[in-house]
Amino acid sequence: MDKRVIFAVAGSGKTTHLIDELDLERRVLLITYTENNFAHLRFRVLQKFGYLPPNIVVCTYFKFLHNFCYRPLLQMRLGSRGMNFHLPPAQTARFALTQDARYLDGRRRLYHNRLAKLLEVKGCLPAILARMERYFDRVFVDEVQDFGGHDFNLLAALCRANTDVLFVGDFFQHTFDTSRDGSVNRTLHDDFGAYAQRFAAQGITVDRQSLRASRRCSTTVCDFIREHLQIDMHAHEARNSDLSVVEQAPLAKELYRDPVIVKLFYSSHTRYGCFSHNWGASKGMDHFRDVCVVLGPDAWARLQSGDLQRLAPQTRNKLYVACSRARENLYFVREHDLREFRN
The missing domain is CATH 3.40.50.300 (P-loop containing nucleotide triphosphate hydrolases)
Structure with a gap:
């Protein structure tokens, strides 16, 4: 399986590269962070094929996290009611990792920045990997530089799936994180070399050349x-x-x-x-x-x-x-x- 991260610069054709990788044969999951980029990627898929092929799924990260990873495995057990995109109150950090109150607010909404950790604590990662292998041949992640906290750890774990994995992003366009939770990956974006090494340590090929020209x-x-x-x-x-x-x-x-x-x-x-x-x-x-x-x-x-x-x-x-x-x-x-x- 080919697993790589391409570090790009602004205007180098990140979206074009991803769209060029799509065909009508291989089953692809294309994940991005922002709603704006989701709409843009969806439009580019429509532009290429004239319709949305059934073998290509484009979604935002939190839709993937909640609908694909969480709901089939934990929804019935925990009885949650959607997601809370505000940071959890400080006192919730005192709850043990095994306590549901660490991950759910008073209205039983899931704290967005701890959902990836909840899946890990509940032992869901093997089942998630199996689901990915069942439904997809390739997994693409755009805007990878904006993933932080527990979400970055989850992405690294997903690389163990028996699928192709392609991350694309511009380290220096990191202007916010998907989520933060205390000191988890707090220094992730402090140094480009150390950041690239985090991918290499997972056996992911680091490509700094393909998209280096704007x-x-x-x-x-x-x-x-x-x-x-x-x-x-x-x-x-x-x-x-x-x-x-x-x-x-x-x-x-x-x-x-x-x-x-x-x-x-x-x-x-x-x-x-x-x-x-x-x-x-x-x-x-x-x-x-x-x-x-x-x-x-x-x-x-x-x-x-x-x-x-x-x-x-x-x-x-x-x-x-x-x-x-x-x-x-x-x-x-x-x-x-x-x-x-x-x-």
């Missing part, structure tokens, strides 16, 4: 990301574009008023009343030609001093997501110069 971003943007964010990103073909640090407030305001150029803010983009998104939330968006990234005081100062790579890891990753949305030109402006438009 088809979306120009050489100019890739060079900026590589130099200033210390993320090894290259362009698929030599192509230059404009990259401008806009220091004049009137020019920044012109960009703000441009209805075609998207403005990407660190947070609270809706307060500015323009064509905009937040840095992290723009992940997966692939249709922007020119992008204007709005920087707060700290990020602006670090841009001026060439020190952006020292931003907090989550902030740097979100900035990488924002910069890599640009198909052509990339502009940087100070948030201070747009304050008059904030409501």
Whole structure:
């Protein structure tokens, strides 16, 4: 069985690679994290085949976890009533791993960040592996960088199934975890080398080459990301574009008023009343030609001093997501110069 993880860069064709792997013969389970990416993958399957083939199942991770793994094995025993996507109260951590109260709230809803652990504690993993082997020949997981906590451990365990397994993700687009539970895998995303080794230790082939070149971003943007964010990103073909640090407030305001150029803010983009998104939330968006990234005081100062790579890891990753949305030109402006438009 082929088991591998492909580490990609932004715009390198992760979705295209997954869709190209699909055919009408092999039974495939395609798991992703976000609802947006689920809708996009489902659309791409429809686009390729003209319909949803019965041998291809596309679903979100928590639907897979609850409907495929949990319900057939534990639903009747525990009598749960759906899932709770809020973090459990702190006092629930004092319950023993074998106590149901650790995993269920007062309305008998399952805590999302402990469901994978519940399946392990209840001894369900062999049955889950058997179900996977019965129904699927191949298992694909997109956005693998966003899996953390007990969910990452479950993914590693699922690799023992007698099926092909393909993980695809961009480590540096890790902007949130599927779930956290205390110290479980707290340092998972602290270091790329150590992260890759976690896969290799499971006997999974680590591929850093297949999707290392961006088809979306120009050489100019890739060079900026590589130099200033210390993320090894290259362009698929030599192509230059404009990259401008806009220091004049009137020019920044012109960009703000441009209805075609998207403005990407660190947070609270809706307060500015323009064509905009937040840095992290723009992940997966692939249709922007020119992008204007709005920087707060700290990020602006670090841009001026060439020190952006020292931003907090989550902030740097979100900035990488924002910069890599640009198909052509990339502009940087100070948030201070747009304050008059904030409501």
